[in-house]
Amino acid sequence: MSTSPTSTPTMQALVLASHHGALTPTWLPRPQPDAGQVLVRIHASGVNPLDTKIRAGAAEHAQQPLPAILGMDLAGVVEEVGHGVSRFQVGDEVYGFTGGIGGLQGSLAQYAAVDARLIACKPANVTMREAAALPLVFITAWEGLVDRAKVGSGHKVLVHGGAGGVGHVAVQLARARGADVFATGTAAQAAYIRSIGATPIDYETTSVEAYVNAFTEGKGFDIVYDTVGGPVLDASFLAVRRYSGHVVTSLGWGTHKLAPLSFRGATFSGVFTLLPILTGQFREHHGEIMEQATALAEAGQLKPLLDPTTFTLDTADKAHALLADGCARGKVVVSVLA
Template sequence: MRAAILEQFGAPLILKDLPRPAPDPGEVLVKIAASGVNPLDIKIRAGKAAHARTVLPAVLGLDLAGVVEQVGADVTGFEVGDEVYGLTGGVGDLQGSLAQYAAVDARLLAVKPAALSLREAAALPLVFITAWEGLIDRARVRPGHKVLIHGGAGGIGHVAIQIARAHGADVYATTSPAHAETVARLGATPIDRTAMSVAEYVGKHTGGEGFDIVFDTVGGPVLDASFTAVRTYTGHVVSALGWGTHALAPLSFRGATYSGVFTLMPMLTGSHRAHHGEIMREATALADAGSLKPRLDPRTFTLDSVADAHAAVEQGTAAGKVVVDIAQTPGGP
């Protein structure tokens, strides 16, 4: 099979022929149709994601969508020919999705939504799982909640808006003026982060009370701002990038709570992998109900142009999620 290999951090990916893997017990062999590209992929390639514990040489690619080619022993729920998707590799010693085939832990997979193409499905796993763990597992979003999502037009943010809306929340999202229309189309009230202070938008949209849930998808100063935007006593801040050093006093003085999300943990430790499969089944249900659809960059990339796909994400030129079409890559068995 053809695969994109990272042999040295900071170096370009190299296309090579590798043996096609065979599924061990508990695994399925997936013929990969598409691989989603995330900012984390760029950090891993650059050697700036120690938390991903990537073992070189490595096949990168976190998100996968494809067709089950072979079912290993002790696997139930999947059959040859099923179209599946999931957050399956590219960290630790797990093979990633920038290859024509991957043998993956069946617990990480779900049958893809009928309403979405394989390309669209490949755009969802990392961002959906992160958003679901933050809003549902940690913050317990429910009808009537006022939810603020920082970075509402981003990969995690645009999916978080749709999850919160599907659960009956009143959703607001910070964004730049250029993406305000996108946020509004998703059903959230856009907040121009360049024109309003935290105090101003908290006053305007919550009467100064603060938001029930604040979901930070940006990190750094945005997480600090989140601590001042949350509702007193009952409010909850959750962050997908809470890795810096932050003062907790603003949060403590509100009597509010905080949770962090580390989406990679089940892949790195082997623990709680079945929950990722459960979350992906929730994504399938939402998409097939018409409540979830990813934003895709319209350009076509293959393994032969994977460097261009990474450059589009790294340079911030993508108009939605970048997806590499593995099935269109020539060569290999």
């Protein structure tokens, strides 16, 4: 990228002008924090599957008008504090899910003015890249397991997609809250799933009936968290415990028959993590959840799995391509500040 053409406060950002278009390097005015906001110098931007869907025009629920700066997760340093903000001060290292949807500026830029309710102080023992990988997936895991299912000690929890973005965080969160955790994945993912404290289940070779019988004596799991959607959500209805069981999904977009769930007398919840960003309501809860993430990370109970490839603003297109192609080996992060 070139250097700034003027002395006016500006920033470099990647702008998506049209669906399926390029992420174009662009000079823009540096934002100023309004009341209730802080200006963050962005060090790292997390890339999520939803970013690639927005770019492809396949995410109507995200409501991001173009042209736009994408990127929902960020980690960085507070540069300025807007009126009425007392939780943060200049120099604080922070992270959160702060934009990239709902008309809000995303994190593929050098700076962003963000709602202070959405962020928390970054864990001292994780890097900026690791911090930028956590917000959206951790909030999604927390809302499902804690807010909806009230996970705790003594629960048997099944996480579908235990090595995925939300899944690997959900496993660690459930473990930290005292649950006995099981997670589906491929045979190649078994070692990693085991390393984060869950019993791996090879979904390609093991039927729902077989693993329910093997791990719950046929009774079913107390909590089933579906992070995959489609037929996996249908399978979740067959794997949950009768009467007291609870199924949660973060991808319940399809049409599903609820009869199998009803026949088991179990309950069901959906998670829509974007809602506070889109509506402006309950944003403080996202900040509260991120504070919980900080506590768990600093206690050694939460660590994101990162794809080893290093991307910058110059190569962010390749980061999107890696994720869209399904070739990522962990969370994909773009380093904004070298």
